[in-house]
Amino acid sequence: MSVGVSLPASSVDRKAEDSLGEFCWSELADRVIAGHQLTREEGLAILASKDEELLDVLGAAYKVRRKHFGRKVHLYFLKNAKSGLCPEDCGYCSQSKVAESEIPKYAMLNEAKLMEGAARAVEASARTYCIVASGRGPSNREVNHVASVAKKIKETYGLHICCCLGLLSPDQAKTLAEAGVDRINHNLNTGRNFYDKICTTHTYDDRLETLRVVREAGMELCSGLIVGMGETQNDLVDVAFELRDLGVESIPVNFLHAIDGTPLERKADLDPRQCLRALCLFRLANPTVEIRVSGGREVNLRSMQAMSLYAANSMFVSDYLTTKGQPAEDDFKMVQDLGMEVVIGDHEAYLAWKAAQSGEPSQGCGTNSVCGSGSHAATTCHG
Numbered sequence: 001m002s003v004g005v006s007l008p009a010s011s012v013d014r015k016a017e018d019s020l021g022e023f024c025w026s027e028l029a030d031r032v033i034a035g036h037q038l039t040r041e042e043g044l045a046i047l048a049s050k051d052e053e054l055l056d057v058l059g060a061a062y063k064v065r066r067k068h069f070g071r072k073v074h075l076y077f078l079k080n081a082k083s084g085l086c087p088e089d090c091g092y093c094s095q096s097k098v099a100e101s102e103i104p105k106y107a108m109l110n111e112a113k114l115m116e117g118a119a120r121a122v123e124a125s126a127r128t129y130c131i132v133a134s135g136r137g138p139s140n141r142e143v144n145h146v147a148s149v150a151k152k153i154k155e156t157y158g159l160h161i162c163c164c165l166g167l168l169s170p171d172q173a174k175t176l177a178e179a180g181v182d183r184i185n186h187n188l189n190t191g192r193n194f195y196d197k198i199c200t201t202h203t204y205d206d207r208l209e210t211l212r213v214v215r216e217a218g219m220e221l222c223s224g225l226i227v228g229m230g231e232t233q234n235d236l237v238d239v240a241f242e243l244r245d246l247g248v249e250s251i252p253v254n255f256l257h258a259i260d261g262t263p264l265e266r267k268a269d270l271d272p273r274q275c276l277r278a279l280c281l282f283r284l285a286n287p288t289v290e291i292r293v294s295g296g297r298e299v300n301l302r303s304m305q306a307m308s309l310y311a312a313n314s315m316f317v318s319d320y321l322t323t324k325g326q327p328a329e330d331d332f333k334m335v336q337d338l339g340m341e342v343v344i345g346d347h348e349a350y351l352a353w354k355a356a357q358s359g360e361p362s363q364g365c366g367t368n369s370v371c372g373s374g375s376h377a378a379t380t381c382h383g
C-alpha cells in the first residue's frame with residue numbers, strides 16, 4: 001500500500017498499491033529510521049493493509065527493529081504478587097470484582113515467595129522480574145514491603161525490577177525509586193475515547209497521572225495496551241501516539257485472552273494477521289522503544305507466534321498472571337529457530353553469591369554455569 005497519499009486507506013486505488021506496495025513500506029521504514037514520525041494516516045494504513053502485503057509491512061517493522069535492537073530478544077518473567085480481590089471493574093480482567101472467573105485469590109506474597117519467583121526468573125534467563133499486584137492501588141505498607149524485597153532481589157540476583165501495583169501516589173513512587181525499582185508498569189490499555197467502555201471505576205486521566213508521578217520519581221515507564229476489546233483502529237492509533245508522546249521506555253502489546261467469567265468472555269475479534277499488524281503499528285510509531293509481545297500471544301497468534309518477534313523485541317517467558325503461557329522451552333526454541341538471541345540480565349551479583357555458597361571462584365555467564373540450562377540454547381549474555 002502507498003503510505004504517502006492523502007486519501008483514507010479504504011479509498012486508495014488497489015492497483016496502484018499492488019505495484020508500489022513493497023517499495024513504499026520499505027521506504028516508510030527508511031523514513032522512520034531517519035526520524036520521521038508516523039502519521040495517523042500511515043498508522044491506519046498499517047492496520048488496514050491487505051493480507052498479501054503482510055510480509056512487506058512486517059519487513060518494514062523488522063527493518064526498524066533490526067536498526068535499534070538487532071536480533072536481540074529481552075525476556076520478562078511475571079510474578080502475580082497479589083491475586084484477585086480487586087474492587088475495580090476492568091472488563092478484561094479476571095481479578096476484578098465483576099468477574100466470576102475461577103482464579104486463585106490471595107493477599108500480598110511474603111518475601112520468601114517473591115524471592116523464589118526471582119530465582120525462577122533467573123533460571124528462565126529473564127532480564128526483568130515483574131512484580132504485579134491486583135488492586136486499585138497499593139497501601140503504604142504494601143509499597144514498603146515491595147520496596148524492601150526489590151532491594152534484596154537486586155542485591156542478590158542483579159535482575160531489573162518492574163513493579164505493577166496500580167495507581168501510585170508521589171510518595172509511593174518515591175519509595176519504590178529509592179529502593180532501586182527500575183521501572184513501573186501501568187498500562188493505558190486502550191485509547192482515551194474507548195476507555196470508559198472497559199472501565200468505570202477509574203479514568204484514563206487517573207492512569208496518566210500515575211505515569212506522571214512515576215516519571216517524576218525518576219523511574220522508567222512501561223505502559224501498553226490490550227488489542228481486541230472492541231476498540232476501533234483509530235483508538236489503537238490514539239494509544240500508539242499517546243505512548244509516543246509520553247516517551248515510555250517499554251510498550252507491552254497484549255491481545256485479549258477472553259477469560260470465562262469476565263464481561264469480555266465472548267469477545268473473539270482477533271486473527272493472527274491483525275495481531276501482527278498491531279505490533280507493526282507500535283514498532284513503526286515507537287521505533288526506539290522496547291515493544292513486548294505480551295498476554296494472549298499463544299491463543300491469538302497461534303501458529304504465527306514466531307513472526308511477532310520481527311516487530312517486537314521482547315516477550316514474557318513462561319506463565320501470565322492468571323493464565324498459562326507456553327512452556328519456557330518452547331519460547332527458547334522459538335527464539336533459536338528465528339536465529340535471534342536472548343539478552344539476559346546483570347547476574348554478576350548472583351554468580352558471586354552462588355560461588356560464595358559453593359566455595360568456588362565466580363564464573364562468568366559464558367560458562368553457562370548459572371544462566372544456561374539445557375533448554376537455554378538460544379541464550380547469550382549481556383548486561
Ligand code: SF4
Nearest residue numbers: 086090093096134135
Ligand atoms: S485494577 Fe488491575 S487488578 Fe483490578 S480489575 Fe483493573 S486490571 Fe484487574
